[in-house]
Amino acid sequence: MRREWSARIAVVLILAGLPLAVLGYQYGLLPLLSSERIVTVAASIPETGGFSPASIQVRAGEAVTLRFTSVDVTHGIAIGPGLGVDLGQVDPGKTREISLTFEQGGIYTFYCTVWCSPNHWRMRGILEVTDVDGTIPPFPPDPVIELLVAEGINIDAASTPVLLQSSASLLSLTNGATVAAELNLPADLHNAVWRRTHTPQQVMLLLTMLYPAVSQRDLADAVAYLWRPSEEPSERTAQLYEQNCAACHGQFGQGDGFAAALTTVQPSVFTDLVYMFTRRGDVLYAKIRRGGMGTDMPNFGTLFTPEETWALVDFLWSLSLQ
Amino acid sequence: MKPIHFAGLAATLIVLLIFLPAPNDFKSGSRTVEVNMTQFEFEPGRIEVNQGDEVVFLLTSSDVVHGFYLDGYDVQQRIEPGIPHEIRFVADQSGKFRYRCSVTCGPLHPFMVGELVVEANMPFWRAAGLLFTLPVLFLWYLHQQERGHLHGKEETSFTPKARV
Incomplete structure (x- = not known):
């Protein structure tokens, strides 16, 4: 009888103790022994829940390891703004992890960088870092967008091309360089910050008044030359475009991305000069950061820094003015 | 039909079947196929090329990340949505x-398959024609032997005596 009881106890110990030991080690002992916090985030397409958990709270100064895994299709993981964290693609069953220690409080977003479903752009999660005093600093407002609002500019207004009516894809930048050098252009036009608040079309109208003798074609070339960014876009900017914009706007800005058919409004065509000549740089900037109203353009203000956004605006100009 | 005429006709047919180039294999060309991948199928799901062709696959994905693995040719390529990829190889093995x-790529990922058919340079109709013509010629030959013997024109060694 006694031997039978000890056998029963042994069976119960094995049946209950084994899972307890394994799970207890994984979720109890390991986090206790580890000096840093480990958060496992399971990624799935937004239709089945997106990131889980979608919100993570950490304290400033606390070392945290974020471990991302995918449960359905390939996702890509990046954390922004300003952290420069891009973990690349996570195939189902694989993990990618990063250890972070924040100096200060702030709000960050981890997001998917690979098209994973029609709702891919909704796949975002929040990383809240509480400051040492227990508060979370609010996300700073964008001065550029506030200036636009103060100026009364409607970011979503449709473009009204005045001068360029047909696609002027024959613009010659080399001709523009010689024309711009020959004309004694106002100093403002050489100022990149001034150019951001004006459309190429406005400048063409201005130049038409200043130099009535010069042909429209030459003036358009000169304006294109002025707006063309002097530096080649960086690899990081090209990567940001490819990960976040190309799905709808197309790899080369022709508005022919594979997801273009899914949007309610046809994605903007950056190679269309008639359209781009009516755009202000800061309006493009605001559109990227705030998103479009009524179109399916998502907001990227919580993902990119202002510098990254300006680099993307330059990237759009270099796509159109080639 | 005289036996000699038939034999000549059949022999010509065999020579034609063996040596005349078939319309689709006298020159190996280049085949470009656009293959689009979606959950959970390839479009097209069946591709036919000829042996010796240079095959160019333009691979695209229109939803999630897929991979293209071609059995037997050691082709393996990861395809991200929006980034077309081109692979080229010579289809030197038939089958x-x-x-x-x-x-x-999702729950039905294991069922996402397609097939590449590499046609051998001996086309089906040629092999079938040879297989059919040779026995018929042989049977006809036997028949002629038999008739020749019955009419007493020729002697053959294997004709049974009992039938006379």
């Missing part, structure tokens, strides 16, 4: 080869 998705 039917499966291509399948090599990156887990």
Whole structure:
């Protein structure tokens, strides 16, 4: 009888103790022994829940390891703004992890960088870092967008091309360089910050008044030359475009991305000069950061820094003015 | 039909079948196929090329990350949505080869397969024609032997005596 009881106890110990030991080690002992916090985030397409958990709270100064895994299709993981964290693609069953220690409080977003479903752009999660005093600093407002609002500019207004009516894809930048050098252009036009608040079309109208003798074609070339960014876009900017914009706007800005058919409004065509000549740089900037109203353009203000956004605006100009 | 005429006709047919180039294999060309991948199929799901062709696959994905793995040709390529990829190889082995998705793309991922058929340079109709013509010629030959013997024109060694 006694031997039978000890056998029963042994069976119960094995049946209950084994899972307890394994799970207890994984979720109890390991986090206790580890000096840093480990958060496992399971990624799935937004239709089945997106990131889980979608919100993570950490304290400033606390070392945290974020471990991302995918449960359905390939996702890509990046954390922004300003952290420069891009973990690349996570195939189902694989993990990618990063250890972070924040100096200060702030709000960050981890997001998917690979098209994973029609709702891919909704796949975002929040990383809240509480400051040492227990508060979370609010996300700073964008001065550029506030200036636009103060100026009364409607970011979503449709473009009204005045001068360029047909696609002027024959613009010659080399001709523009010689024309711009020959004309004694106002100093403002050489100022990149001034150019951001004006459309190429406005400048063409201005130049038409200043130099009535010069042909429209030459003036358009000169304006294109002025707006063309002097530096080649960086690899990081090209990567940001490819990960976040190309799905709808197309790899080369022709508005022919594979997801273009899914949007309610046809994605903007950056190679269309008639359209781009009516755009202000800061309006493009605001559109990227705030998103479009009524179109399916998502907001990227919580993902990119202002510098990254300006680099993307330059990237759009270099796509159109080639 | 005189036996000599038939034999000549059949022999000509065999020579034609063996040596005349078939319309689709006298020159190996280049085949470009656009293959689009979606959950959970390849479009097209069946591709036919001829042996010796240079095959160019333009691979695209229109939803999630897929992979293109071609059995037998050691082709393996990860395809991200929006970034077309081109692979080229010479289809030097004939047969039917499966291509399948090599990156887990969802619940039905294991069933995402297609097939590449590399036609051998001996076309089916040629092989079938040879297989059919040779026995018929042989049977006809036997028949002629038999008739020749019955009419007493020729002697053959294997004709049974009992039938006379």
